[in-house]
Amino acid sequence: MSFLNIKNATKAYGDVEVLHKIDIAVEEGEFLVLVGPSGCGKSTLLNMIAGLEEISSGEISIKGKTMNGVHPSKRNIAMVFQSYALYPNMTVAKNITFGLEMHNVPKSECASALADVAKLLQIEPLLDRRPGQLSGGQRQRVAMGRALVRNPDVFLFDEPLSNLDAKLRVDMRTEIKRLHEKLKTTMVYVTHDQIEAMTLSTRIAVMFQGYVQQLGTPKQIYDTPSNLYVATFMGSPSMNLLPVDVVDGTDGSQFELKVGEQSTKTVELKGQRLPAGRYTLGLRPEHITDPESADLESCEYLTIESVVEVVEPAGADTFVTTKLQGISVNTRMRGDIEVVTGEVTEFSIDLRRLHFFDPKTELRVELEKVGG
Amino acid sequence: MANNAGQDDFQTKLQNWLPKIVLSPSIAAMVVFVYGFIAFTVYISFSDSKMLPSYDWIGLANYTKLWKLSHWWVSITNLAVFATLYIGICTVLGLSLAILLDQKIRGEGMLRPIYLYPMALSFIVTGTAWKWILDPGIGLENTMHQWGWESFHFDWIKDRNMAIYTVVIAAVWQTSGFVMAMFLAGLRGVDNEILKAAQIDGASNWRLYRRIVIPMLRPAFLSAFVILAHLSVKSYDLIIALTGGGPGRATEVPATFMYSYTFTRNSMGIGAASAVIMLMTIAAIITPYLYAELKEKK
Amino acid sequence: MSNVTQDTAVRTSTFTRIFIYGLLILFAAYYLMPLFVMIVNSLKPLSEITSGNMMALPEVWTLEPWRQAWSKAQIGIEPTGLKPYFVNSLLIVIPAVFISTIIGAINGYVLTKWRFRGDTLIFGALLFSCFIPFQIVLIPMAIVLGKLGIAGSIPGLVLVHVVYGIGFTTLYYRNYYAVFPTELVRAAQIDGAGFFRIFWRIMLPISGPITVVSVIWQFTNVWNDFLFGASFAGQEQPMTVALNNLVQSSTGVKEYNVHFAGAILAALPTLLVYIVAGRYFVRGLMAGSVKG
Numbered sequence: 001m002s003f004l005n006i007k008n009a010t011k012a013y014g015d016v017e018v019l020h021k022i023d024i025a026v027e028e029g030e031f032l033v034l035v036g037p038s039g040c041g042k043s044t045l046l047n048m049i050a051g052l053e054e055i056s057s058g059e060i061s062i063k064g065k066t067m068n069g070v071h072p073s074k075r076n077i078a079m080v081f082q083s084y085a086l087y088p089n090m091t092v093a094k095n096i097t098f099g100l101e102m103h104n105v106p107k108s109e110c111a112s113a114l115a116d117v118a119k120l121l122q123i124e125p126l127l128d129r130r131p132g133q134l135s136g137g138q139r140q141r142v143a144m145g146r147a148l149v150r151n152p153d154v155f156l157f158d159e160p161l162s163n164l165d166a167k168l169r170v171d172m173r174t175e176i177k178r179l180h181e182k183l184k185t186t187m188v189y190v191t192h193d194q195i196e197a198m199t200l201s202t203r204i205a206v207m208f209q210g211y212v213q214q215l216g217t218p219k220q221i222y223d224t225p226s227n228l229y230v231a232t233f234m235g236s237p238s239m240n241l242l243p244v245d246v247v248d249g250t251d252g253s254q255f256e257l258k259v260g261e262q263s264t265k266t267v268e269l270k271g272q273r274l275p276a277g278r279y280t281l282g283l284r285p286e287h288i289t290d291p292e293s294a295d296l297e298s299c300e301y302l303t304i305e306s307v308v309e310v311v312e313p314a315g316a317d318t319f320v321t322t323k324l325q326g327i328s329v330n331t332r333m334r335g336d337i338e339v340v341t342g343e344v345t346e347f348s349i350d351l352r353r354l355h356f357f358d359p360k361t362e363l364r365v366e367l368e369k370v371g372g
Numbered sequence: 373m374a375n376n377a378g379q380d381d382f383q384t385k386l387q388n389w390l391p392k393i394v395l396s397p398s399i400a401a402m403v404v405f406v407y408g409f410i411a412f413t414v415y416i417s418f419s420d421s422k423m424l425p426s427y428d429w430i431g432l433a434n435y436t437k438l439w440k441l442s443h444w445w446v447s448i449t450n451l452a453v454f455a456t457l458y459i460g461i462c463t464v465l466g467l468s469l470a471i472l473l474d475q476k477i478r479g480e481g482m483l484r485p486i487y488l489y490p491m492a493l494s495f496i497v498t499g500t501a502w503k504w505i506l507d508p509g510i511g512l513e514n515t516m517h518q519w520g521w522e523s524f525h526f527d528w529i530k531d532r533n534m535a536i537y538t539v540v541i542a543a544v545w546q547t548s549g550f551v552m553a554m555f556l557a558g559l560r561g562v563d564n565e566i567l568k569a570a571q572i573d574g575a576s577n578w579r580l581y582r583r584i585v586i587p588m589l590r591p592a593f594l595s596a597f598v599i600l601a602h603l604s605v606k607s608y609d610l611i612i613a614l615t616g617g618g619p620g621r622a623t624e625v626p627a628t629f630m631y632s633y634t635f636t637r638n639s640m641g642i643g644a645a646s647a648v649i650m651l652m653t654i655a656a657i658i659t660p661y662l663y664a665e666l667k668e669k670k
Numbered sequence: 671m672s673n674v675t676q677d678t679a680v681r682t683s684t685f686t687r688i689f690i691y692g693l694l695i696l697f698a699a700y701y702l703m704p705l706f707v708m709i710v711n712s713l714k715p716l717s718e719i720t721s722g723n724m725m726a727l728p729e730v731w732t733l734e735p736w737r738q739a740w741s742k743a744q745i746g747i748e749p750t751g752l753k754p755y756f757v758n759s760l761l762i763v764i765p766a767v768f769i770s771t772i773i774g775a776i777n778g779y780v781l782t783k784w785r786f787r788g789d790t791l792i793f794g795a796l797l798f799s800c801f802i803p804f805q806i807v808l809i810p811m812a813i814v815l816g817k818l819g820i821a822g823s824i825p826g827l828v829l830v831h832v833v834y835g836i837g838f839t840t841l842y843y844r845n846y847y848a849v850f851p852t853e854l855v856r857a858a859q860i861d862g863a864g865f866f867r868i869f870w871r872i873m874l875p876i877s878g879p880i881t882v883v884s885v886i887w888q889f890t891n892v893w894n895d896f897l898f899g900a901s902f903a904g905q906e907q908p909m910t911v912a913l914n915n916l917v918q919s920s921t922g923v924k925e926y927n928v929h930f931a932g933a934i935l936a937a938l939p940t941l942l943v944y945i946v947a948g949r950y951f952v953r954g955l956m957a958g959s960v961k962g
Contacts, residue, residue, distance in 0.1 A: 099861030494894030
């Protein structure tokens, strides 16, 4: 039995089902991120784990004990909220120890727990202030402190960084990761930000419309997205999608790729095949790059010449837009490249990183080895 | 920490029910004292109650009788005149004062409470004061005469045809400051960037207010209308204190009509019928407003 | 208010500004005039009023009308002055305001932080009750107060004012609490605080501003009430009813100066509350808490 087990969990408001039979097993010490757009049900699921929302059917258990119907305060969990939810009328110290006080922990123990947490989060000078006197980043730390002091079985985070500015968000992200590596406590983290999901998690559950679309390690999710939704949701800029007609070739399958307005190029999937038919081809921007950035040695690149539509320098990288199959596609080149809008330049496509999806079911289709 | 996993324990169940338990006395009070009482009064309006409530059903007889009473017609005509002028003048005055006060006025902090304080007074006090000011013998007319304006003539409060307008004067004095505050709040909520954009577009101040600001105050207009309309239907105290419904019946309104028919003229059935009509008038104004408000807040 | 909301970006010329100030001051005079008349004439002997000008300052200053109004004037049949009625009003207002505010706070807390199916409907029904013309409840209320044995008594009037006050107090607290994130309550739940503990420890300590609004509103409404007082008070009349009796009494000479002193006495508590705490009320008003 897993540490935190979500089995067939369903949530319905009246006749409207918003979460459909969710199954996730989280092992002790894992960092699970629930990621998806707003309204996908990720926060509802987190609230169900916390006990803040009832579970309509199914079961959620922690350490083998069912949590259905157990009051939030008795689940030995702690939660950090998006708005931090600090009690405005209490000092930072009181905010942190309020939960201990509610559980009748002796004063001396409260004090030492508070001291430990304050030291860990470096908020000692703030303890006598009120939340209104703190900056966003400081409030965030206090909110974490309030969760940490409980020494819970599971930490729950509900978009804790979304109210911070961009730089602080990156700093706090690192801090949360460091904290997890130090404490090794099980954490469940909700976010709509796919970068947070990738960087923090040991496993990600991508959610959409009340379903878990894919559950796996960040690498699995990124490298082998199981459907079109996951493929486009994860990664920024998002994956380019092109309709292609795959036919049987001499050595594996092949398809025609229209480059620019006139020319076409045949792409051969050497040694690999797909049943002939129409597919949606997925190509991440970083897998269409300039020949110098590409590792051409491996000779699994296809280099084409195409007209540059838009150039967006972003410092470390340059994003270049061009036209393939009549569709504008995003490509990613090195930062110091010199390309000019309207001129022809070379693009190298990494043929090992092609993703094929069934246009009807939107599911991933795996290539088969020829004769394998 | 205790980790009493298991089925719904008693405490958790209690916690789930507490909010509803705590709310229930209010709901009970509301059901009995508001909706129950309304139902009762509606029933009385269909009964032959005279001095005491009676439960003998006589159908619409009270209503037909009511609509044949000239006294009732005087009351509703007066209400129509009063409400139209009261709502109209309060809105115009309130909006004008709010716009003027919103021009970065030095001393706004002094002026605002001066405009608002009448709201703190009871209608009885307002009525007492204005009754006297409007009295031709000792009030404004007398003062003007003493100041040398001999031809000044102002005796509306004693004039059957004009007395209802004196009620408007006193009522406007009492409430227009409150309406001003509502509009001021609305004006302060208008996004300054819109004003700046319009000024860059070359709009004059007059056009700026007429075409951009005032249309954006729609919610304040609506709130002001609803509050003023329901106040005017309910107005009772002011008329009692200012004119007592007179001279003659010249300033009777449904509220005073209801009271005198129910408690002094021993025609409780007719009094109840008039109360039901008052309620229906207010409900027709309030219900759509509340519906829209609550729907949008949900 | 500039700290809460913004100043307008509209710009005006100097000439227009002089005109605006002129108008604003003129209106200030209009609003102040009746109060001025009342105060000035309550300090004059009666002879000066009947012969003189209502705008003129007293030639002989006297507090006698105030003394008369407070403790000697004939109200109804007894020459008691307004004092006992003033006390009646206090005895009605204080418990009525206290109880209706507490109930409103708890209702607002439940309706925003412990939402359940149908809560909007309940709130709507409660809100509607704020606007009903009270004429519709006069008849059954008279009967029920009689049955409860509290007709013509102060507890009876307290009950009436509480029942018809909770709609407004609930509205205030609901709109105020709605702004605070529900996450506050969730965090406290996880911390182990129960329904009442969250209310006392977290919600009430932040309710200062809206409590001022609710108390002022209820105080003004209950103190200024005339209809319920006139209908249900019996011998325990509130100030407004007594003042009306004083002013409308048809016997003897009309002692206008005493009437004015009485009117100011009747207005004094609400005016005081307004002067002391009115700023906060306006702030609450402007923050949109009186939407409705």
